[in-house]
Amino acid sequence: MYLEAQQHLLARVRELIQTKYSVELGPIAIEQPPDLKLGDFALPVAFELARKLRKAPKIIAAELAAALTASPDPQLPATFESAGAGYLNVRLDRAATAIAILNAEGRPPSAKDHVLVEHTSINPNKAAHVGHLRNAILGDTFVRLLRANGQKVDIQNYIDNTGVQVADVVVGFLHLEGKTLRQIREIIAASTGDPDQRELRFDYICWELYARVSQWYEASSEEENKQRKALRYATLHEIEAGNNETADVAELISTAVVKMHLDTMLRLGIEYDFLPRESEILRLKFWDVAFDQLKQSGVLYLETEGKNKGCWVMTRPESGKAAKTTEGETDEDAKVIVRSNGTVTYVGKDIAYHLWKFGLLGRDFAYRPFYAYDNHVCWISTTDGVEPHPHFGGAQAIYNVIDSRQSDPQANVIQALRGMGHTAEADRYTHFSYEMVALTPRCALELGYTVSEEDQARPYIEVSGRKGFGVKADDLIDKLIAATRKETDQRQPDRPEAERQQIAEQIAIGALRYFMLKFTRGTVIAFDFKDALSFEGETGPYIQYAIVRIRNIFRKAETTPEAALAAFAALTSLAGTDQVMLKEMDEIWAIWLRAAKRSFTLDQAIQTSEPAFIARHVFQLSQEFNNFYHRHHILTEEDPARKTLLLATAAIALRELITLLGWLGIESPEAM
RNA sequence: GCACCCGUAGCUCAGCUGGAUAGAGCGAACGCCUCCGAAGCGUUAGGUCACAAGUUCGAAUCUUGUCGGGUGCACCA
Structure with a gap:
């Protein structure tokens, strides 16, 4: 409004x-x-x-x-x-505006667009870390914002199950550890089941092994390292080819790790609809179809001279040169899409995948159910699926939540779409980019890593899967829950154990999600446990606490927010009184005006792909409520008209806080 | 070398479609629980908005340049 x-x-x-x-x-x-x-x-x-x-x-x-x-x-x-x-x-006019705010039922769904958001997309070869949490939380929150705006959204989590990273862990199991397919299956069985039964987590085993393999490639004589690298690429090619035991091992490992990633994300309330995998993009030959289209549209041309001789290349978006170079000249900056040996690069596969996303490829995955949530199923790509199945792809707009280091390849894909004449699609392709999560040197030392003098002088250190350097997602979540549980045990001693645990989890997840969302996308987060484990000030728990306070007021007042709002509406229809009350009390009006700005802020957040706007908005509302709370004692107010106004103000604040936190994927506890 | 991001209070960050005294959290000092839960509130201290030119009635915000930090720029994925 x-x-x-x-x-x-x-x-x-x-x-x-x-x-x-x-x-x-x-x-x-x-x-x-x-x-x-x-x-x-x-x-x-x-x-x-x-x-x-x-x-x-x-x-x-x-x-x-x-x-x-x-x-x-x-x-x-x-x-x-x-x-x-x-x-x-x-x-x-405050009274008139207040009534309008009261009656504002969520905006009617404006856009009927079918939107596709891709996020998380972790290489399925190791445990998720804090950087992946930022990605998933940003993506999941953005989905909630789009849905609040009335849009139909499909959530995809791309699985690169045939890449080098998976190959590295396969090399680790088969060659460093000397395990057989059967033994690997046993390891997985023992390390993926019930959390209370398993000793080690499979994704943690892979985390350690991946770091070990990465070092192993560099650890010996030059000659031997060369052989080790050769083994690495031989393994990769077997995985890509499929239908062999190495590929079976890769499939086993990556599937087990993906399931654990989904478990981890579910702890944060993050769910997915579909997991497209690279293996199917290869096996179902998406590239062949895309290649024809790319050649036909003239986006790709066969380079005959220079360093890229024999490759199919594409002019880079920034180079500003024409699609084809003028006679005699070669565009050395061109992006290679098909290598001289005929194999396709990562960007090439990505172009094919994105043609599919927009429904422009003319070919589809096969589907089978993969992971069950309370209200729906997450599907996964396969070569021969089940019928019936839901249809994915064919979106009008897409958002790719991918960190800013990938902006070049993302720009290449957009450029290809535009070159093929799909300008509308190119315009509605958003690289939802964000900066990485790094660790402060202090945090790295705390975790027991050795940190060079040089690194200690830097503001932050990049996490690295290859080095096994980083904070694992589940470790962080566990740590947060342990910290909040300590508080709830102290503050809520009379509540049953299960309730205390539930509250602790709500607060811990609230703290984590808010922490990841309060920074704007372009800011590098220098991660530190001290900040992430804070529950005071600009944090999720601060907002949740405001909600708990309001709920307590209504409990003690023996009324409901709905009744309070109805009473206020009735009172306001008797002209005059409310005017007087709202007039000089800016701390009350601030809350109503904040409520009025809800859809305005949502619009802004979507237009700019910036969930942090919502985070700031809801924090400010909490501050405004606390300010109001300390100035006006609601329960002891004797003037009935004034008490009606105060209760209605609390009710509006509650309504807004719960709605906005819901958009951020944060729950509103009954007590804390 | 080229491209993108960042440089605002001791620390971590908002503010950047130009507009009224540059904000928040943390940290510091002090104060507030006989009063709806102190995971809270209040007061104070703390800023040449990296630097320099330019555009403008007006610049943290736009333009250009300089300096500092980060990230990309493979016939890797």
Whole structure:
């Protein structure tokens, strides 16, 4: 409703300026004054008019205010005044606005687009770490925002089950450990079942082994290292080819690890609809179809000269050169898509995959169910699937949650789509990029890693799977739950054990999700346990605590938020009283105005792909509520009309807090 | 060398479609539980918005340049 009010107001002001001064303005700026005392909207429009009209901004603002006041608008009751050096300030009629906020039922689903969000996409060869948590939490939250906006969203988690990283762990099991297929199956059986039964977690075993293999490739004489690398690529090729024992081992390992990743993410409330795997992109020959299309559209051309001779290449987006180089010249910067030996590169496979995402490939995966959630099933790609199955792909818009280091290959894919004439798709392809999570040197030392002098001087150190350097996701979650459990045990001694545990988990997950969301995407998170394990100040638990307080008030008042809001609406229909009450109490009005801005903020967050806007918005609302809470004692208020207002304000705050936290994937505990 | 991201309070970060005294959290000092839960609230201290030019009535915000930090730029995935 905030956005609508703004637009309505702007249209009115524009019309006024045109009739009064005969001036046609471009976009008119509108903002919120630094203090609620000054009003709800501020328009600096008089500054711009000052020169054209040769008049002081203050005078113009005053004239505009007078004219607007002279012709009241029943659709947007408000008062107007000139303020500061020449702002035109607008004060909404608080009672009327409050009623509008009360009645605002979530926006009607505007867009019916079928949107596809890809996130998580962890190499299935080791345990998930903090960096993956940022990815999954950002992606999952963004999905919730899109759905709140009425869009139909499919969530995909791409599984690179035939890449070098998986190959490395296969090399580890088969050649470093000398295990057979059968033994590996036993290891998996013993390390993936019931958490209380298993001794080691399979993904942790792989984490350690992957680091060991990576070192092993470098650990011997030059000659022998060369042989070890050869083994690595031989293994990779067997996995890619399929239908052999090495490929079977890879399949076993990657599937087991993927299941554990899904378990980990489910602890955070993160679910998926479909897991497309690279093995099917290979076996179902997505590339062959894409290759034809790419050749036909002229995006790819066969290089005949220079270092890329014999390769099918694509002009890079930034190079600015024409698709084909002028005669005699070769584009040495061109991106190789098909190698001179005929094999396709990663970007090539990615182009094929993205044609599928948009329904442009003309070929589909086969599907089978893979992982069961409470209300739905996550499907996985396969070569011969089951019928019936849901249909994935064919989206109108896609978002790829991938860290910023991959922006070059992402740009290549977009460039290919555009080159093929799929400009609408290219425009609706969003690389939802974010910076990595690194560790502070202190954190690295705390974890027992040796840190070089040089690294200790740096602000942060990049995590590395190859070095086994990083904080594992489940370790972090366990640590958070242990810390919150300690608190709930102390604060809620009378509650049953199961309830204390549930509350502790809600708070721990709230803290973790909020921590990952409060930073804007472009900020490198220098991870530190001290910050991540904090439950005070700008944290998830701070917001949850505000909710618990409000719930306690309603419990003790022996009424419900719904009843409080109904009572307020009834009271407000008797003109006057509420006006007086809201007038001088900005700390109350702040909460109502915040509520009014909900869909406005959601819009902003989606437009900019920035969930941090919502995180900040809900934190500010919590602060505003706490401020209100300490100034007004609700339960002991004796004036009934005033008590009605206070209860309704608490009810609105509660409604907003629960909704907004829900968008962030954070639960609202009953007590804490 | 080229591209992208970052440089704002002691620390970690918001603010960047140009607009009114540059904000929050943490940390520091002090204060507030006979009063709806102190995982809370209040007060104070703390800033040449990296630097320099330019555009503008107005620049943390836009442009250019410089410096510092990070990340990409394979016939790897």
